[in-house]
Amino acid sequence: MTEGSVRKLVIVGGGTAGWITAAAFARLLGQRLEIELVESEAIGTVGVGEATIPQIIRLNTILGIDEHDFLRRTSGTFKLGIEFVDWGSLGSRYLHTFGDTGLNLAGVAFHHYWRRSMASGAQSSLWDFSLHQAAADQARFGKLDRVGNTAMTGLAYAYHFDASRYALYLRDYSEQRGVTRTEGIVESVERDGTSGDITAISLKGGKRVAGDFFIDCTGFRALLLGQELGVGYDDWSRWLPCDRALAVPSERLPTIVPYTRATAKKAGWQWRIPLQHRTGNGHVYSSGFISDEAAADTLLAGLDTKALDDPRPIRFTTGRRQAFWSHNCVALGLASGFLEPLESTSIHLIQSHVSRLIQLFPRSAHAEVERAEYNRRCTAEFEQIRDFLILHYHQTAREDSEFWRYCKNMDVPDSLTHKLALFAASGRVGRDVDDLFRDASWVQVMLGQGIVPADYDPMADQIEPAQLSEFLANLKTLIARSVAGLPSHEDYLRQHCAADPASLAA
Numbered sequence: 001m002t003e004g005s006v007r008k009l010v011i012v013g014g015g016t017a018g019w020i021t022a023a024a025f026a027r028l029l030g031q032r033l034e035i036e037l038v039e040s041e042a043i044g045t046v047g048v049g050e051a052t053i054p055q056i057i058r059l060n061t062i063l064g065i066d067e068h069d070f071l072r073r074t075s076g077t078f079k080l081g082i083e084f085v086d087w088g089s090l091g092s093r094y095l096h097t098f099g100d101t102g103l104n105l106a107g108v109a110f111h112h113y114w115r116r117s118m119a120s121g122a123q124s125s126l127w128d129f130s131l132h133q134a135a136a137d138q139a140r141f142g143k144l145d146r147v148g149n150t151a152m153t154g155l156a157y158a159y160h161f162d163a164s165r166y167a168l169y170l171r172d173y174s175e176q177r178g179v180t181r182t183e184g185i186v187e188s189v190e191r192d193g194t195s196g197d198i199t200a201i202s203l204k205g206g207k208r209v210a211g212d213f214f215i216d217c218t219g220f221r222a223l224l225l226g227q228e229l230g231v232g233y234d235d236w237s238r239w240l241p242c243d244r245a246l247a248v249p250s251e252r253l254p255t256i257v258p259y260t261r262a263t264a265k266k267a268g269w270q271w272r273i274p275l276q277h278r279t280g281n282g283h284v285y286s287s288g289f290i291s292d293e294a295a296a297d298t299l300l301a302g303l304d305t306k307a308l309d310d311p312r313p314i315r316f317t318t319g320r321r322q323a324f325w326s327h328n329c330v331a332l333g334l335a336s337g338f339l340e341p342l343e344s345t346s347i348h349l350i351q352s353h354v355s356r357l358i359q360l361f362p363r364s365a366h367a368e369v370e371r372a373e374y375n376r377r378c379t380a381e382f383e384q385i386r387d388f389l390i391l392h393y394h395q396t397a398r399e400d401s402e403f404w405r406y407c408k409n410m411d412v413p414d415s416l417t418h419k420l421a422l423f424a425a426s427g428r429v430g431r432d433v434d435d436l437f438r439d440a441s442w443v444q445v446m447l448g449q450g451i452v453p454a455d456y457d458p459m460a461d462q463i464e465p466a467q468l469s470e471f472l473a474n475l476k477t478l479i480a481r482s483v484a485g486l487p488s489h490e491d492y493l494r495q496h497c498a499a500d501p502a503s504l505a506a
């Protein structure tokens with residue numbers, strides 16, 4: 001054992017971030033580390049965060065979680081993408097799906113063939129060639145790896161679930177694997193006089209919890225990394241001006257659709273997340289452009305089902321910590337920064353940061369090189385997602401409110417300007433190699449927000465016009481046939497993962 005070796009891990013905070021961290025460390029390093037998680041029921045969790053992206057399936061696989069059991073206990077549903085309503089212009093609507101559209105041919109992305117057909121006078125939408133769109137329109141879901149016996153990929157999906165049940169589920173998982181949970185409010189932090197490393201935390205009532213490495217999962221408070229170690233925060237509100245949310249549950253939807261809806265409003269947007277027993281709703285808005293009272297009225301007027309409670313306010317500042325790891329402390333979840341929930345990326349960031357941390361986890365708390373690498377990669381990831389989110393706000397024809405005029409005319413990072421220009425000119429995607437969002441996502445959102453590329457890849461001219469028409473017609477037929485063979489989303493849930501009545505009553 002080396003001097004200063006890390007034997008005891010202390011996680012402060014028991015929200016989604018704290019329990020994902022505990023579960024992952026227990027599974028992958030639990031034999032080597034003693035793990036203690038401190039949380040306070042009196043403080044509670046942020047209580048939102050119910051929509052995910054497909055990468056969560058990787059986390060579940062690593063943890064060995066059974067999908068159906070997981071959905072039963074979290075009242076979860078399946079998610080094929082996010083429907084954006086009124087974003088590019090009032091009245092517009094598109095689905096950012098988790099899958100590909102059409103079928104790439106001879107190494108050329110499908111949307112170039114589609115664009116070519118448009119140039120020859122065809123009237124179709126890119127989404128006429130989307131398996132996900134067809135399944136979403138008919139509220140169907142099933143496991144489908146491929147479309148027929150073609151190379152067309154099947155349904156890629158993620159989940160919606162109840163946030164508080166998710167944390168409880170992971171808590172059970174972690175405690176069964178040896179994680180100790182301690183209830184209490186952290187009042188003070190002890191540091192080493194020489195290195196400045198954290199050595200212990202003290203709880204109200206006097207209990208002291210010592211450790212070698214600390215994970216700050218205290219939510220927006222960022223008690224350890226922000227308040228104690230003084231790591232600053234980069235504020236990105238000038239690009240992503242929403243800074244408040246009101247969340248409210250409502251009755252379940254008459255038909256549980258397999259997608260999240262994000263409807264743009266006058267000064268922000270409203271989410272609708274369908275769960276088995278209720279619907280999650282929230283209005284994310286910019287306090288500079290609308291009052292809290294008007295924001296609450298907008299939320300309640302936009303509900304599809306009866307509200308079950310009063311709207312609950314949440315404040316935030318979009319941005320990130322200037323370092324994610326300082327001394328012997330890493331912040332995860334809301335303590336590390338916040339990218340607003342438009343593309344459901346926060347839970348993904350937790351799991352991605354945890355897995356990076358585990359890959360780089362040091363034997364000794366003195367780990368300058370690992371720390372630098374971790375900070376470098378987390379920074380790039382935050383910035384790439386930031387740009388993708390800004391795209392939704394900036395690339396709009398809306399000028400019907402001060403908020404949208406601001407978003408349309410604001411300066412955006414050069415990295416995004418370049419991507420927009422490239423796509424507008426030729427339909428090509430200037431995606432960074434390690435960007436979370438694939439080409440298919442950039443294409444759907446750029447088209448959905450109203451960019452019609454002026455040209456397409458010349459390689460798409462390689463096939464004859466008649467072949468192109470036949471190719472497109474065949475794709476539509478194949479998709480329609482595949483979707484007709486899927487069960488309804490509700491039937492699938494009922495059959496495989498109907499919410500556990502005991503956990504619903506809890």
Ligand code: FAD
Nearest residue numbers: 013014015016017045046049051186219333334341346347
């Ligand atoms: P929290 O849930 O706030 O947990 C903090 C923990 O720290 C709690 O256990 C608390 O008790 C503890 N704590 C704090 N101070 C102390 C103290 N002094 N002593 C002891 N314990 C303490 N993400 C998605 O992926 N998809 C979404 O759809 C989505 N929607 C969102 C909508 C909104 C409006 C917001 C604000 C966020 C959303 N997120 C979403 C983000 C998601 O909610 C968070 O990433 C996730 O819940 C993790 O939160 P957390 O665990 O970091 O913090």
